[in-house]
Each structure stands twice: as structure tokens, then as C-alpha cells.
Amino acid sequence: MSAHASKSSARFAKASERWTASDGTAIATELGLSAGCSVLDVGGGTGVLAHHVAAASGCRVAVLDHDPSAVAIADSRDGVSAVLGDASAMPFPDATFDAVLLIDSFHHVADQRSAVRETARVLRAGGLVLVAERDPAHFAAMLTYTYERVIGESVSPHTPQALAEMFHDAGIEGESRLGSGDSYRFLGVRTQRAPSNKRINPTARR
Numbered sequence: 342m343s344a345h346a347s348k349s350s351a352r353f354a355k356a357s358e359r360w361t362a363s364d365g366t367a368i369a370t371e372l373g374l375s376a377g378c379s380v381l382d383v384g385g386g387t388g389v390l391a392h393h394v395a396a397a398s399g400c401r402v403a404v405l406d407h408d409p410s411a412v413a414i415a416d417s418r419d420g421v422s423a424v425l426g427d428a429s430a431m432p433f434p435d436a437t438f439d440a441v442l443l444i445d446s447f448h449h450v451a452d453q454r455s456a457v458r459e460t461a462r463v464l465r466a467g468g469l470v471l472v473a474e475r476d477p478a479h480f481a482a483m484l485t486y487t488y489e490r491v492i493g494e495s496v497s498p499h500t501p502q503a504l505a506e507m508f509h510d511a512g513i514e515g516e517s518r519l520g521s522g523d524s525y526r527f528l529g530v531r532t533q534r535a536p537s538n539k540r541i542n543p544t545a546r547r
């Protein structure tokens with residue numbers, strides 16, 4: 342791992358310590374998760390939040406992350422199985438999950454269009470997506486994104502409306518709701534018209 346990647350790993354791991362059991366309960370309640378369901382946390386890092394969601398809901402929670410050191414830590418947590426891979430080419434069959442989480446990770450994904458289509462593909466029809474991001478229209482968020490770019494991280498943030506449109510294009514309908522400060526959450530449902538059984542062609546033009 343490069344020194345830069347290692348620095349980002351440590352930064353992300355530290356930030357993930359903010360998650361508590363009540364955050365897991367809030368997500369389980371918001372998504373109506375019940376025991377036995379299957380949840381994917383894309384860019385779930387070291388699996389702190391995934392663990393809390395698993396404990397609160399009784400669901401199986403998988404973490405997908407492209408950072409090997411984070412995946413190793415996440416995989417050691419109760420209720421969590423972690424897989425090394427990229428959000429733009431998820432190593433799961435179609436319609437595997439009841440819910441997909443992208444919490445503070447989507448703006449870091451380099452190939453976002455493919456990640457959105459992959460999210461639709463691995464979700465069952467009627468499955469839910471929860472994305473938590475910060476609105477780049479806010480000054481505080483822009484400062485954070487600028488810092489992240491300066492330290493070499495991939496950063497492509499979206500306004501709440503632009504993010505909802507991206508998911509709409511892939512067959513995920515929903516809306517973004519503003520939270521406190523510069524935060525917002527998109528909650529969407531995968532409709533029947535989402536593409537399935539199609540491998541992603543990274544060179545395809547929309």
C-alpha cells in the first residue's frame with residue numbers, strides 16, 4: 342500500500358469511530374430492517390457502522406471496500422462479513438441484497454455511474470438504498486472536499502438533487518432530505534425497471 346493510501350486508511354478508520362449503537366438503530370428503523378435480511382455497506386471501511394446495523398437489526402451485513410486493511414478489520418466484527426472489491430464492479434450476483442448503504446463513501450468513488458448501476462443490480466426489486474453525503478453547496482462541505490483533494494483523495498461530490506437524478510437514471514426512485522448542517526441523505530427504492538443481468542461496460546457512453 343502506498344504512503345498516501347495508508348494515510349487515507351488511517352483517517353477513514355479514525356472517522357468511523359464516531360458511529361455508535363444508536364446510529365445502527367436509526368438506520369435499522371429508517372429502512373425497516375428485520376432479522377434475517379441482507380444488507381450491503383458499500384465503502385463500509387472498517388465496519389463500525391455495519392456492526393451496529395447488524396446488532397440493531399439482526400440482518401446479515403456485508404461490507405464492500407477497496408481498502409484491504411479496512412476489509413480485514415471489518416471482517417473480524419460480529420455480524421459483518423467483508424469483501425475486498427470496487428463499488429463499480431461489485432462481486433455479488435444480481436438481486437442479492439434487501440438494502441444498500443453508501444455512507445460518506447459515494448463522493449470518494451471514482452466511477453460513480455457504474456457504482457450506481459451496480460447498486461441497482463445487486464438490490465432486489467423493492468430494495469432500499471440509503472446514501473449519506475454532504476452538500477457541496479455548503480461552505481463547510483466545500484472546505485472538507487478541498488482538503489480531501491489536497492491530500493490526494495478522489496472526490497466528486499453532488500448536490501442532493503443531482504445525486505437523486507443519478508440514482509433515478511439507474512432505476513432507483515427516491516428523494517434527498519437535508520439533515521443538520523451540510524449533511525443530507527438520499528433514500529431510494531429499486532424499481533422493476535432497474536437493469537439486471539448486464540455486466541457493466543466501463544467504456545460505454547451514456
Ligand SMILES: C[S@@+](CC[C@H](N)C(=O)[O-])C[C@H]1O[C@@H](n2cnc3c(N)ncnc32)[C@H](O)[C@@H]1O
Pocket residue numbers: 353356357358383384385386387390405406407408411426427428429443444445446449450451452
Ligand atoms: C470516508 S470513508 C467512509 C467509511 C464508512 N462508510 C464510514 O462512514 O465510516 C470512505 C470509504 O470508501 C471506500 N471507498 C472509496 N472508493 C471506493 C470504491 N471505489 N470501492 C469500494 N470502496 C471505496 C474507502 O476505502 C473508505 O473506506
